[in-house]
Amino acid sequence: MEDERKVELDTVYIPSEDMLVKQIQGEFVIIPLRRGVADLEDVFFKLNEDAKAMWDKLDGKKTLKEVAQELILEYDAALELIERELLELAEELLKMGMLVSVKRARA
Amino acid sequence: MQDSFVEPLKLLELPVWEKIKNERRLISFDLEITARCNNNCRHCYINLPAKDKRTKEKEMSLAQIKNIVEQAIELRALWCLITGGEPLLREDFFDIYLYLKKKGLLISVFTNATLITEEHIKFFKRYPPRDIEVTVYGVTEETYEKVTRNPGSCDAFMDGLELLLKNKVKVRLKAMALRSNVHELTAISQFCRQRTKDYFRFDPFLHLRFDADIKRNEEIKSERLLPKEIVTIEKNDPERFQALEKGCDGLINPDFAHFGCDHLFNCGTGNGSFTVSYDGFFRLCSSLWHPDCIYDLKKGMLAEAWHKFVPQVRGMRSKRDDFLKKCRVCPIINLCIWCPAHSYLETAELDNPVDYFCKVAHARSESLAPQFRPSIATQP
Numbered sequence: 001m002e003d004e005r006k007v008e009l010d011t012v013y014i015p016s017e018d019m020l021v022k023q024i025q026g027e028f029v030i031i032p033l034r035r036g037v038a039d040l041e042d043v044f045f046k047l048n049e050d051a052k053a054m055w056d057k058l059d060g061k062k063t064l065k066e067v068a069q070e071l072i073l074e075y076d077a078a079l080e081l082i083e084r085e086l087l088e089l090a091e092e093l094l095k096m097g098m099l100v101s102v103k104r105a106r107a
Numbered sequence: 108m109q110d111s112f113v114e115p116l117k118l119l120e121l122p123v124w125e126k127i128k129n130e131r132r133l134i135s136f137d138l139e140i141t142a143r144c145n146n147n148c149r150h151c152y153i154n155l156p157a158k159d160k161r162t163k164e165k166e167m168s169l170a171q172i173k174n175i176v177e178q179a180i181e182l183r184a185l186w187c188l189i190t191g192g193e194p195l196l197r198e199d200f201f202d203i204y205l206y207l208k209k210k211g212l213l214i215s216v217f218t219n220a221t222l223i224t225e226e227h228i229k230f231f232k233r234y235p236p237r238d239i240e241v242t243v244y245g246v247t248e249e250t251y252e253k254v255t256r257n258p259g260s261c262d263a264f265m266d267g268l269e270l271l272l273k274n275k276v277k278v279r280l281k282a283m284a285l286r287s288n289v290h291e292l293t294a295i296s297q298f299c300r301q302r303t304k305d306y307f308r309f310d311p312f313l314h315l316r317f318d319a320d321i322k323r324n325e326e327i328k329s330e331r332l333l334p335k336e337i338v339t340i341e342k343n344d345p346e347r348f349q350a351l352e353k354g355c356d357g358l359i360n361p362d363f364a365h366f367g368c369d370h371l372f373n374c375g376t377g378n379g380s381f382t383v384s385y386d387g388f389f390r391l392c393s394s395l396w397h398p399d400c401i402y403d404l405k406k407g408m409l410a411e412a413w414h415k416f417v418p419q420v421r422g423m424r425s426k427r428d429d430f431l432k433k434c435r436v437c438p439i440i441n442l443c444i445w446c447p448a449h450s451y452l453e454t455a456e457l458d459n460p461v462d463y464f465c466k467v468a469h470a471r472s473e474s475l476a477p478q479f480r481p482s483i484a485t486q487p
Binding site for chain 2: 020022024025026027029030031033034043044045046047048050051054085088089092093096098
């Protein structure tokens, strides 16, 4: 059985419908909408700007690799670094239930 | 790029709190989704009968509520209190709640807990409220139902509360201190503190009715405690009394704490929140019902109410001599529950001193140690 928590560059991800991102006084704040998602008493989550840029591109259509290719146009960084950070972010968000995998791209 | 992408953020760490110290910004709003209640509490200012058809017909529809919520979110509201009456009486309570929740609002609910069922529990577990505030009218059936005048309500309340607590839905308990339950206040306080350790408050200030019902208002007045009784119960609660001693000066708005000012409002009403009545009227706070201070959201937009109407109300001034010479310059106004809203409920005018409030404030002031007594200007 495939481990759904394993993050792959050729997989398409989308933010969970049980989360909402709001910009509050310039900060990007994730608000869990139901229990079972990032369960911590009284806690929201703050996305830094890079994470927000990545989050916005996780649209349920593009693979992480394709997202990285878009981000490289906006960041002065090597593709490998962007891919690695995307993988880290996706792994973190998946663990917290903030992200869901939609499908793996066809080879 | 940086190391940490996602950081936990507690409610008090949201960047908005610092901001509102210096500017007017909408944070929260109260939705009174009904004026009806299954209880008939002696002291309550908004509890029309549960089966009152005319009142029910006047209640905002789900579509109207959604429309107002949408506008509130555009104004950057973060928090909504669902209240009533008893909000669980609404057949579409779940729809209203879920709509607010899916808009990312923090939700508080005020309820008497008598109508809580397993279905509510399942729902609240899936979509947790920020908190549910339940009022405890008594801890014995005799006292509880003397207040609520609803046979069976004590058992229903105990069952509802137990369900909430057992299922770890976040509950906060509070009490009203009135003639009919004051003998049980210590037991009520213990009952509450045993069940919700982080929070308990009681309120001895009974407001008059939103509908100005004369008979019911007389009943409320008869339930009010004497000033010295209020002081005694406050002193018996060290936590509350210390907070009163330390915080009383902070309740006054420095902009208005001066002589020669004839503004009516010296509180923060309309600065960070508003209330919507069951029939769709915008108010600056839950007590403010004067016709010149309400705005019909069925005919206008929330943005206009918030940006134009509120400053207009807050700019209201008084020409009444006894108000300007008494309440407006009173050095202990911050210990008093006098405000234009309560003045209107008591006297049908926004700027009338209220003798009972005055006596309570003076009794509270005398109870404070001299160093804690309010120190705002005392001489013109």
